[in-house]
Amino acid sequence: xxxxxxxSSIKINIGxxxxxxxAGRYIADGPGSGEQFREQILIPALRSSGVVEIELDDxxxxxxxxxEEAFGGVVRGGSFGAKDLHAKLCLLSEDDSLVxxxxxxxxEAAR
Amino acid sequence: xxxxxxxxxxxxxxxxxxxxxxxxxxxVTWALVVAGWLVVRAQAMHVESVRLGMSEISAxxxxxxxxxxxxxxxxxxxxxxxxxxxxxxxxxxxxxxxKSLQSCGWLQEDWSRFVVDFRRSVTLSNWSKASFVLRSIxxxxxxxxxxxxxxxxxxxxxxxxxxxTRKKPLWGLxxxxxxx
Numbered sequence: 001x002x003x004x005x006x007x008s009s010i011k012i013n014i015g016x017x018x019x020x021x022x023a024g025r026y027i028a029d030g031p032g033s034g035e036q037f038r039e040q041i042l043i044p045a046l047r048s049s050g051v052v053e054i055e056l057d058d059x060x061x062x063x064x065x066x067x068e069e070a071f072g073g074v075v076r077g078g079s080f081g082a083k084d085l086h087a088k089l090c091l092l093s094e095d096d097s098l099v100x101x102x103x104x105x106x107x108e109a110a111r
Numbered sequence: 112x113x114x115x116x117x118x119x120x121x122x123x124x125x126x127x128x129x130x131x132x133x134x135x136x137x138x139v140t141w142a143l144v145v146a147g148w149l150v151v152r153a154q155a156m157h158v159e160s161v162r163l164g165m166s167e168i169s170a171x172x173x174x175x176x177x178x179x180x181x182x183x184x185x186x187x188x189x190x191x192x193x194x195x196x197x198x199x200x201x202x203x204x205x206x207x208x209x210k211s212l213q214s215c216g217w218l219q220e221d222w223s224r225f226v227v228d229f230r231r232s233v234t235l236s237n238w239s240k241a242s243f244v245l246r247s248i249x250x251x252x253x254x255x256x257x258x259x260x261x262x263x264x265x266x267x268x269x270x271x272x273x274x275x276t277r278k279k280p281l282w283g284l285x286x287x288x289x290x291x
Contacts, residue, residue: 021196029239061199063234095206097223101230 008050012041015058025065034069042070043079046088056093056102064101072105082110161274164217168271171208172264175229178202179260182233183253190243202230218270225263232259 014022018041019032026035045052056062075082085106091099178201185194206226212218232255237243246252 021199023195023199024239024241026239026241029241033239060196061203062230063195063199063238064231065235065238068235094210095203096210097206097226097230100223101227104227 009053010045010049010051011053011055012045013055013058015055015060017041019059021060022066022070023063025069032066034066034071034073037066037070038073038077042074046074046080046085049088051088051090053090053092056091056095056098062098067098067102068105071102072109075106075109082106161277164212164215164274165271167208167212167215167217168267168274171205171212172267172271174201174205174208175260175263175267178205178229178233179256182256182260183248185233186237186246186250186252186256187248188245190240192240195238198233202226202233205229212270217274219273220266220270222266225259225266228259229263232256 012018014037018037022032022034022037024030024033027033027039042052042054071085074080074085080088089106091102093099178198181194181198181201185191185198206223209218209222209226213222232252237246237252
């Protein structure tokens with residue numbers, strides 16, 4: 001599901017490798033949820049690699065609940081701190097508001 | 112042989128007759144004519160660009176109002192997966208349009224704060240089918256959607272007003288025209 005870029009870098013394209021329509025907060029909400037993305041893709045990638053690049057543009061759109069659960073949930077669950085994510089996570093998108101929103105959820109979860 | 116209506120001597124004629132003063136006079140006259148034409152043309156293009164920018168912003172404001180109405184409908188009626196998908200696509204387009212306005216120079220201030228707040232108000236809570244609850248029209252969630260849409264609309268309206276009053280200096284117009 002994830003593409004290894006080099007020894008310490010992994011690139012994840014959410015729209016192509018996870019779901020074209022990522023939606024919902026919890027796994028119980030159905031396929032393509034934030035919790036599913038976090039547990040099955042994001043956290044394993046963060047554990048196995050130094051840098052994780054997330055390509056956001058190929059999905060049809062993102063609900064804030066998905067983004068909050070997927071990214072804020074990493075910090076809330078205690079897997080990684082906000083500082084770790086700032087060092088390891090690289091968000092790629094043409095949409096500045098999307099990148100801004102994800103970092104807000106990460107930083108809010110750390111408070 | 113010069114024709115009766117041909118009052119202005121040609122550049123070559125003057126150059127050949129070595130009448131330097133007349134040559135300089137003619138060159139200065141033509142330089143002023145060309146510069147004037149460039150300024151008028153650049154000014155017209157600037158006005159046209161402002162008009163186009165305002166029309167794009169106006170279309171975006173209408174789109175924000177449409178999304179707001181659909182979002183209120185989504186939260187106050189039975190869960191509608193098609194509408195949900197449509198809303199996500201529309202939100203993505205709003206961000207894309209803001210980015211496009213920014214790259215054209217029509218949107219110079221940070222727009223992302225307003226788009227984030229708008230998306231959050233619509234899609235952060237009560238967005239999943241499993242936990243969806245019908246909201247009343249006077250609920251806090253619906254009020255939040257209206258507030259964030261109004262804030263984005265105000266921001267776009269202010270941008271449009273600034274666009275109208277924005278002046279481009281003469282040298283900027285000339286330079287832009289010369290650079291093409």
